Amino acid sequence: MRINPTYIFFLIFTVASSIYGQNSGEQIRAYLQNVPVYDICSDGENIWFATNGYGIFKYSPGKNKWENYSTNNKKLKIDFFYCITANKNFVWAGSTDGLFIFNKKRKRWKRRKFGKGGQLGNWIRTVKFDKFNNVVWIGRFQYLTMYDIKKRKYRDFDLKINGNEKTNNIRSILVEGDSILWIGTEGGLHKIRKKKFMKLDSTKTFYDNSMNYFNGEGDEVSVSAILAERNYLWLGTDEFITPQNPNFNLGGLFRFDKQHDWIKLDASNGLQANGIFSLELTGNTLWASTYEFDQSKKEASGRGITLINRIDLSTKNVVNENLPDNIFKIFYDGKYVWLGTASGVFQIPMTNKIVPRFD
Numbered sequence: 001m002r003i004n005p006t007y008i009f010f011l012i013f014t015v016a017s018s019i020y021g022q023n024s025g026e027q028i029r030a031y032l033q034n035v036p037v038y039d040i041c042s043d044g045e046n047i048w049f050a051t052n053g054y055g056i057f058k059y060s061p062g063k064n065k066w067e068n069y070s071t072n073n074k075k076l077k078i079d080f081f082y083c084i085t086a087n088k089n090f091v092w093a094g095s096t097d098g099l100f101i102f103n104k105k106r107k108r109w110k111r112r113k114f115g116k117g118g119q120l121g122n123w124i125r126t127v128k129f130d131k132f133n134n135v136v137w138i139g140r141f142q143y144l145t146m147y148d149i150k151k152r153k154y155r156d157f158d159l160k161i162n163g164n165e166k167t168n169n170i171r172s173i174l175v176e177g178d179s180i181l182w183i184g185t186e187g188g189l190h191k192i193r194k195k196k197f198m199k200l201d202s203t204k205t206f207y208d209n210s211m212n213y214f215n216g217e218g219d220e221v222s223v224s225a226i227l228a229e230r231n232y233l234w235l236g237t238d239e240f241i242t243p244q245n246p247n248f249n250l251g252g253l254f255r256f257d258k259q260h261d262w263i264k265l266d267a268s269n270g271l272q273a274n275g276i277f278s279l280e281l282t283g284n285t286l287w288a289s290t291y292e293f294d295q296s297k298k299e300a301s302g303r304g305i306t307l308i309n310r311i312d313l314s315t316k317n318v319v320n321e322n323l324p325d326n327i328f329k330i331f332y333d334g335k336y337v338w339l340g341t342a343s344g345v346f347q348i349p350m351t352n353k354i355v356p357r358f359d
Contacts, residue, residue: 026349026351026352027349027352028346028347028348028349028352028354029346029347030344030345030346030347031059031066031344031345031346031347032049032051032054032057032344032345033343033344034343034344035051035053035054035343035344035345036051036052036053036054036328036341036342036343037049037050037051037052037328037329037340037341037344037345038050038051038052038081038082038083038328038329038340039081039082039083039084039328039329039340040084040329040331040338040340040345041084041085041086041331042086042331042333043086043087043088043091044087044088045060045062045088046058046059046060046061046086047059047061047331047333047338048084048086048091048093049084049340049345050081050082050083050084050093050094051079051081052080052081052082053079053080054068054070054079055068055069055070055071055072055075055076055078055079055081056068056069056070056076056081056084056091056093056100056102057069061333069102069109075109076100076109077109077111078095078097078100080095080096081093081094081095081100082094082095082096082123082124082125082126083124083125083126083127083139084127085127085128085129085136086129087129087131088104089103089104089105090102090103090104090149091104092127092129092136092138092147093127094124094125094126094127094138095123095124096122096123096124097111097113097122098111098112098113098114098122098124099111099112099113099114099124099127099138100112112154114140114143114145114154114156116142116143116156117140117141117142117143118142120140120141120142121140121141121142121143122140123140123141124138124139124140125139125140125141125170125171126138126139126170126171126172126173127139127173128173128174128175130175130181130194131175132175132177132178132194133178133194134148134149134150135147135148135149136149137173137175137181139170139171139172139173139183140170141169141170142165142168142169143156143157143158143159143168143170144156144157144159144168144170144183145157159183159185159190159204161187161188161206161208164187165187166185166186166187166188166220166222167185167186167187167188167190167206167208168185168187169185169186169187170183170184170185171184171185171186171222171223171224171238172184172223172224172225172226172236173226174226174227174228176228178194179193179194179195180192180193180194181193181194182226182228182233184222184223184224184225184226184235185222185223186220186222186238187208187220187221187222188206188207188208188209188213188220188221188223189206189207189208189221189223189226189235190204190205190206191204191205191206191207192204208220208221209221212262213262214235214237214254214262214264215254215262215264217250217252217264218247218248218249218250219245219247219248219249220248220249221237221249222237222238222240222249223235223236223237223238224236224237224238224275224276224277225276225277225278225279226279227279227280227281227286229281229286229310231257231258232255232256232257232258232310233255233256233257233258234253234254234255234256234279234286235253235254235255235256236253236276236277236278236279236288237249237250237251237252237253237254237275237276238251238275238276239251239252239273239274239275239291239292239293239300240293241293241295242295242298243295250266250274251266251273251274251275251276251293252264252265252266252271252274252276253265253266253271253276253279253288253308255313263313265308265313265315267292270306270308270313270314270315271288271290271306271315272290272303272304272305272306272317273290273291273292273303274290274292274293275290275291275292275293275300276288276289276290276291277289277290277291277300277302277326277327277328277329278327278328278329278330279330280330280331280332280337281310281332282332282337282350282355284309284310284311285307285308285309285310285355286307286308286309286310287305287306287307287308287330287332287337288305288306288307288308289302289304289305289327289328289329289330289339290302290303290304290305290306291303291326300326301325301326302324302325302326302327302342303325304317304318304319304323304325304327305317305318305323305327305330305339306318307355318354320354323339323341323346324341324342324343324344325342326341326342326343327339327340327341328340328341328342335349335350336348336349336350337350337355
């Protein structure tokens with residue numbers, strides 16, 4: 001996709017009018033209008049955005065400056081990205097055609113392609129920088145890959161359980177401290193003890209819908225989002241049902257005590273829909289962007305955000321005609337909540353009345 005440079009300038013520097021009036025606190029702002037934004041991350045200084053069709057954007061809050069990397073300005077060879085992560089020296093962005101790495105010092109992108117798994121193995125669905133081990137975890141459609149930054153070496157891991165390929169189709173990754181790695185797949189959830197992971201597969205624990213994990217519901221469970229807080233793990237799952245398979249992936253949001261107790265929220269008790277795109281936490285407020293699987297179109301149809309009190313599990317649905325329904329990513333930078341949506345980025349101040357006072 002070629003983009004007129006003038007249009008890029010317009011996308012970056014045009015800010016939409018406020019969604020809420022002055023009486024509702026600090027205003028919500030919209031950026032990158034009409035650009036589908038799939039993922040958002042921070043390197044500690046800048047905020048990075050992976051887009052579908054417009055390359056990578058960087059926002060520098062201190063300078064209030066935007067920068068684009070795309071085929072339009074010849075800074076990248078493709079424009080379609082699914083995920084992004086970063087540290088102070090590098091940015092890693094996943095596409096359907098491999099992993100793209102940005103060296104900040106050299107201001108240069110390069111691409112890494114993977115042999116194991118074929119072309120589907122080069123569909124990078126999620127990436128996470130692990131500051132505790134100085135590695136990058138790369139979730140591919142097939143296989144998990146670890147990149148050792150210091151040694152500049154890649155290592156592939158086959159997570160398949162009992163021959164089920166879906167348990168090796170990576171959907172989400174969470175780094176929990178220096179010892180635990182959670183991997184969400186289309187077939188369930190892996191818990192991996194990182195220090196032992198390189199030696200013994202027996203250190204892994206796997207949760208699917210057997211043995212009453214995930215309440216034993218549905219034919220299968222696909223874990224789309226993972227968030228850890230204090231004593232609990234929050235797990236967003238995919239909804240995928242058809243008239244022929246009405247019980248396949250039922251979706252829902254699960255709270256897991258990391259031992260044996262599971263509590264489920266879905267459209268029957270507070271959520272706007274059963275499918276989960278993204279999760280984020282601000283204080284005692286859990287943000288969940290939801291979707292419903294449209295059986296006629298056979299695609300996810302966004303249903304906006306549900307806010308959940310993580311203490312008593314009460315819910316509040318965010319309803320506003322100016323916010324898009326398809327919200328692919330929720331990211332909190334400590335001051336603002338950023339929404340990556342099908343039609344741009346929305347910046348929500350914590351002082352705005354859209355944010356409930358669960359604290």
